[in-house]
Amino acid sequence: MVVALARKKIYEEIADIILSEIKSGKLKPGDKLPAITKMAESYQVSQASIREALNSLKVLDVIHVKHGQGSFINEQMPLGFEQNFEIITKADIANLLDLRKIIEVGCVRAACEKAEAHHHERMAEALGKMWTAVENNELGEQADYDFHMAIAVSTGNPLLANLLEDVSETMIRTMKETRRIWLYETEKSIQKIYDEHKLIFEAIKNEDAEAAAKSMYDHLKGVEDVLLTNY
Known part of the structure; x- marks a missing residue:
């Protein structure tokens, strides 16, 4: 054969x-x-x-x-450098953001209906870590991912969380790159990313599905614009 x-x-x-x-x-x-x-x-x-x-x-x-x-x-190579890398293309990034807009806008709508107090606490914890990163002038991409995962978990649908886990490595890489662009290559601050996540969180706590969906979509569209413009 x-x-x-x-x-x-x-x-x-x-x-x-x-x-x-x-x-x-x-x-x-x-x-x-x-x-x-x-x-x-x-x-x-x-x-x-x-x-x-x-x-x-x-x-x-x-x-x-x-x-x-x-x-x-770079002075320091990423973890796992001795392993084979998967090259991420511009098309991969566009496809990932399309997927995230479809999945995560739906996630926040469901979270507004189903999230309980302990889910809110998990989101708030991730948001707090993101703020610490802002104060320390760090990227904070892991806390960013944890926030989005907390929303997916709060829907009560394990398939949604599994979908995000399947693309977690690429998500974290693109989150890091977005934050690096904001921090080092533009005059804007990564606090804008934090503020966008705070709006999402507040809408979920207030059970305002329309505001949560709009805030999530606007955030992801902004990430898409930053990456595809600078990639």
Whole structure:
């Protein structure tokens, strides 16, 4: 039996090469990568492919970009760096946010009807951790995920929580990237993200399904706009 193997896209191959050079020590923490034009010439690919490869590595938390200076290898690699990474594409992000808008807008409506006091406490705890992150100028992506998961759990439907768990790794990565963009690449503060979550929480406590659904949709649409504009 002959099995057809999926061919990797060019940007994935470039990203893999850079990852291999980091793991082998050829590229070291803090090193600056060559300019996009030079990399395109060196690998004999388009500049667009180089940009997409760099964007993928940025989402993976392997490199960071300093405006006007270039791309640099992070001083610390993410957990599990020795394992194979799944490259996250712009299309993956768009699909994830579409899924979240469908699932989570419904979740907050159900939460307004079914959430009990202990569910509110779990949401408030996650919200408190998000505020601590704001005060400490940290990203707080785990607390962000915990808040959304608390809402899903409060619906009483385990399938909704399971759906979010299935995409949890990608959710946390995109949450981290959204917060990094807000904190380091714009003049706005990540407190805006906290404020959006607070509005969602207050609507759920007040059992205002329309306000909760609108607040959740507006939040996720804002995340989508930030990521797809800057990715």
